[in-house]
Amino acid sequence: MNNILEIEELRTHFDTEDGIVKAVDGINLRVREGETVCIVGESGCGKSITALSVMRLLEQDAVNVSGSVRFGDTDILSLTKPQLRSLRGNDIAMIFQEPMSSLNPVLPIGQQIMEPLMDHLKLGKKKARQKAIELISQVGISRPEQIANSYPHELSGGMLQRIMIAIAISCNPKLLIADEPTTALDVTIQAQILDMLRQIKEQSNMSILLITHDLGVVAEMADYVVVMYSGKIVEEGEVVELFERPKHPYTQGLLRSKPIVGQRQAELYSIPGQVPNPLMLKESCYFHDRCEHCMSVCTSSEPFLKQVGERQKAACWLYEEVLTHV
Incomplete structure (x- = not known):
């Protein structure tokens, strides 16, 4: 190995x-x-x-x-x-201790997940948003389309940590x-x-x-x-x-x-x-x-x-x- x-x-x-x-x-x-x-x-x-x-x-x-x-x-x-x-x-991706301090408070959750997808995988906005919604669902959050439009302060600590994981694994x-x-x-x-x-x-x-x-x-x-x-x-x-x-x-x-x-x-x-x-x-x-x-x-x-x-x-x-x- x-x-x-x-x-x-x-x-x-x-x-x-x-x-x-x-x-x-x-x-x-x-x-x-x-x-x-x-x-x-x-x-x-x-x-x-x-x-x-x-x-x-x-x-x-x-x-x-x-x-x-x-x-x-x-x-x-x-x-x-x-x-x-x-x-x-x-x-290499990293999950930090405090998701609230790691996420941008003025950007919707979906947009923050889309950023690495567009930057590293060169996806267009439409495909990046579709992938972001899939990732939100993958980490066990229901209503992924609604969550993608939400802001960090609207989610619980457990949901925010799941979003951090979604961002971290977005580019495999x-x-x-x-x-x-x-x-x-x-x-x-x-x-x-x-x-x-x-x-x-x-x-x-x-x-x-x-x-x-x-x-x-x-x-x-x-x-x-x-x-x-x-x-x-x-x-x-x-x-x-x-x-x-x-x-x-x-x-x-x-x-x-x-x-x-x-x-x-x-x-x-x-x-x-x-x-x-x-x-x-x-x-x-x-x-x-x-x-x-x-x-x-x-x-x-x-x-x-x-x-x-x-x-x-x-x-x-x-x-x-x-x-x-x-």
């Missing part, structure tokens, strides 16, 4: 008045054809910045992006603006990046959205890079899981292996934090402490002051991803042979 997206040593650093914020700091990631890869972690760990870096949607004046992001044979970081415009929406992209697509939705609508994404993926053999903090979504959608913490990948692996045999203490903590159906608990577990200030990071394991397994080496040296299973890696000193000599 070929890789459709290859990220090598991606670094996204922001220059601020107080110093450099290393939002993403040297990550490597692969998405294979027809595969769903989930990036999971707490808020502020670099998940969304990774997606925005891949799409080149960050303001260039305040950010320094380095490394390699390859989509097939294309180096995304070296593309010109016209080349990026051709790639976005056509080969090879890769769909979904940034917390169900965060603001209730559980019933969330399940419907996830089912829809799964069906679309199966029908078109599309690859998905899904960003979430919800382990339930990960368990339901992922083939492969990447766990991020403070801008770095701390563990990755096949979804079943990672859920059944998590290696990194942070991953273990995340899984312990999830309530278990049928099991009564006096108090839900939470990982102690807080995510470190990105301006105060030092040479160490960034999780050391929240970890019950912390050793002296953790406070002075950074662990790197090490193979701990057939397709599982973890960045933790617990799995370094060098400990036998410390």
Whole structure:
């Protein structure tokens, strides 16, 4: 199976008045054809910045992006603006967290779906509108002709997210990046959205890079899981292996934090402490002051991803042979 997206040593650093914020700091990631890869972690760990870096949607004046992001044979970081415009929406599409802030409030829904169809597929207005109505129906919205004439403020959050999906899949992209697509939705609508994404993926053999903090979504959608913490990948692996045999203490903590159906608990577990200030990071394991397994080496040296299973890696000193000599 070929890789459709290859990220090598991606670094996204922001220059601020107080110093450099290393939002993403040297990550490597692969998405294979027809595969769903989930990036999971707490808020502020670099998940969304990774997606925005891949799409080149960050303001260039305040950010320094380095490394390699390859989509097939294309180096995304070296593309010109016209080349990026051709790639976005056509080969790679993205669903954002807040559909209301992503859609134009003064344009009808149908016109907003028509735009990529006319731009990328070169459809005329009549055929583009017909296709837009078909897409609205495809994502499970009734009365598609009426909805095409509606404005964003006239639709519910669940309907708006379906419209975002319709826009994203309009040109049959090879890769769909979904940034917390169900965060603001209730559980019933969330399940419907996830089912829809799964069906679309199966029908078109599309690859998905899904960003979430919800382990339930990960368990339901992922083939492969990447766990991020403070801008770095701390563990990755096949979804079943990672859920059944998590290696990194942070991953273990995340899984312990999830309530278990049928099991009564006096108090839900939470990982102690807080995510470190990105301006105060030092040479160490960034999780050391929240970890019950912390050793002296953790406070002075950074662990790197090490193979701990057939397709599982973890960045933790617990799995370094060098400990036998410390």
